[in-house]
C-alpha cells in the first residue's frame with residue numbers, strides 16, 4: 185500500500201469534504217476529509233441521455249422537525265428545493281454557509297486563468313459534481329465548444345445534468361457516468377482526437393458529505409457506506425468487517441497518518457467480534473474508546489483550540505480513500521493525461537491534501553523532463569484570503585496545472 189502523508193491542515197479543513205456541524209454550517213470547520221477519486225475498475229462509461237427529463241416539481245410535504253429551525257440534513261427542505269425557495273438559499277449563502285444539497289466551487293477564477301478555455305474548445309471536467317466549474321467552462325467555450333462531464337455519482341450527475349439544462353446548456357455538454365480514469369475511452373466514444381483542457385477537482389462534494397445517508401460524515405449517524413460510486417461492491421462497513429488488525433492499522437497509518445492506528449485497529453477487531461460495525465456512529469464511538477476520550481473531554485479540547493482535529497477525522501479519511509480506491513484513480517488519470525491532450529492542451533487538478541499534491545507534482549515534473557509537458561506550475565496555487573473566509577471548505581485546496589507542447593514530438 186502506498187505511503188501517503190496527509191497534512192493536519194488538510195485533515196482539519198478538508199475542503200471539499202469536511203462535515204462541520206451539519207448540512208449548512210461550513211463556517212465552523214472540522215470535518216470528514218474529502219478528496220476522493222473512485223475505483224479505476226468500474227470505468228465502464230455510461231452515457232446519460234441528452235434530453236433532460238420533464239421535471240414537474242411535485243409538492244413535497246415539509247418534514248416535521250422539533251423547534252423552529254430544521255437541523256438535520258433531510259429537514260432542510262427549502263435549501264434542498266432551491267428552485268422553489270431561492271430566497272431561503274440566498275439567506276443561507278449570505279451567512280457564509282453552504283446550502284444543503286449544493287456545493288461552492290473552489291478557485292474558479294484561478295482555474296480559468298490557468299486553463300484558459302477558449303471558444304470552440306473541448307473540455308473534460310473529470311469531476312463535474314454540482315457543476316460550478318463546468319458552468320464557467322461552458323460559458324467560455326460557447327456553443328461551438330464541447331464539455332464532457334464525468335462523475336461516478338449517478339444521482340448527483342443526473343441532478344447536475346438537469347440543473348445545467350435549466351441554465352440552457354444542453355447541446356454542447358455530454359454526461360458520462362464514469363470514473364475520470366475513463367476520459368480516454370470517452371474520447372473514442374465521442375470520436376474526438378483529444379481534449380484542449382482536462383480538469384479534476386478531487387474529493388467528495390458538499391452534497392455527498394452533508395448527506396448522512398452516504399456515510400461520509402462522522403458528525404451524523406448513518407450507514408457506514410462511503411461509496412461515491414454505487415457500483416463499487418464493498419462499503420466501508422464491508423472493509424471494516426474484513427480487514428485484519430494489521431491491515432487496518434497499516435491503512436490508518438499510511439492513508440491518514442493516524443497516530444493511534446494500532447489502538448483503533450485493535451478496538452475495531454474487539455468490537456466487531458461482539459457486533460458488526462455498520463453505522464458511522466458506532467465507528468466514532470469505537471475511535472473515542474480507542475483514544476480513551478470522552479465526548480465531554482473532546483468538546484472541552486475543541487473549545488480550547490478551534491483547530492483541533494475531530495478524533496475520527498483521520499480514520500474516516502483512510503476508510504474513504506480505501507473504499508473509493510482514490511489514489512489508483514488519480515495515478516491512472518495522471519498517466520493517461522498527456523496522451524489525451526491535444527498539442528498545447530492544459531490540465532489542472534485541485535487536490536486537498538499533501539499526499540495527492542505530491543503525486544500530481546511528481547507526475548508533472550516527470551512530464552516536463554520527458555517532454556510530455558512543455559510547462560507546469562512550480563508551486564501549488566492556493567485560494568486567496570477572501571475565498572478562504574467566504575468558503576472555509578476551500579482552505580486546504582491546492583491547484584496545479586501543466587501544458588503539453590504546441591507541436592507533438
Ligand SMILES: C[S@@+](CC[C@H](N)C(=O)[O-])C[C@H]1O[C@@H](n2cnc3c(N)ncnc32)[C@H](O)[C@@H]1O
Pocket residue numbers: 200220221222223287288289290310311312313314315316317318334335336337340362363364365385386387388389390412513
Ligand atoms: C469536489 S466535487 C467537484 C465539484 C465540482 N467541481 C463543482 O464545481 O461542483 C468532486 C466530485 O467528483 C466526483 N468524483 C470523485 N472521484 C471521481 C473519479 N475518480 N471519477 C469521477 N468522478 C469522481 C465525486 O462524486 C464528486 O461529485
